[in-house]
Amino acid sequence: MRIVLVGPPGAGKGTQAAFLAKNLSIPHISTGDLFRSNINQKTELGKLAKSYMDAGNLVPDEVTIGMARDRMEQPDAANGFLLDGFPRNVSQAESLDQALKADGVELDAVLDLEVPEGEVVKRIAGRRICRKDSSHVFHESYSPPKKKGVCDVCGGELYQRDDDTEETVRKRLEVYHTQTEPIIDYYRAQGLVVTISALGKVDEVTKRAMEALQRKDDEDDRDDA
Template identity: 80%
Template structure:
């Protein structure tokens, strides 16, 4: 299967992408991984992307599209893939369609993880990270530490990242609504959109997604 995963920040796309890719035996291709791999390997696209990133500028669509195209042409993606974070806007969605059509392929589904904005803010703004070990992550509501502000595992100080502040989260949501949300209507018009609720336990959402994709 060839699937695009969409949804607002905080919808759990990364978590669901990993489970779905494993269940479907297809590679999980995320924009973040593409950028990290190309930059660390020093590819032409990676060097160009890093120059924009170091200057604090957005990486142009053509670079992101080029990275995605290279990755989708790898042998392990011949039988399908799950795209997470790409396409990010309608221009990228149109470029993806052109790539697939040129290769004699097409998307099977676009899975939209739906979650209310207030829930997104609650999920992200409630995260607390350990200063000693960033792998120790807590949540003031869903995974509260035994002692407020103290890591259960190493007693390090827990803090809220700047990226997780409510103001930053709402700004990220605004960017999502403006740039990415239009691709939902784009794919809906093609009959590819499958929308599921992203509320509940991780395994419940995965099952919901798998059932929807089977249909």
């Protein structure tokens, strides 16, 4: 299957993308990984992207599209892929459609992870990171440390990242609603959107997503029959 994963910050897209890609035996393609890989390998697109980033400018859509297209044409993506973090706006979605059409393929589904705004704020603003080891992550409500402000693993100080404050989270949500959320309507008009609740345990959400994607696939098969 060829899938685009969308949802607000804090919806658990990265976590779900990894599980879904494994269950579906397709590569998980994230924007962050694309940029890191191209820059580290010093590809022409990577050099171009780095020149914009070093100048403090946004990387143009056509560069991002080029990276995504190159990755989607790799052998391991022959039977499908899961795009995470891309497209981010309707312009990118339109460009992606054009690129896929040129390659003779099309998307099978757009999985929309739905989370109430209050839950998003709670999830992100409650997160605390260890200063000694950033892989040690706690949450004030869901996985609190035994001693407030102290890492259970190494005793390091726990802190809240600047981009995890409630004010920052609400600004990120505003950007999501303005720029990214419109792609849901764009894809809904094509009959591609599958919306599920992203509330609950990780495995519960994964199961819900797999079942929804299977139903979508079955419906498409019936329509083609």
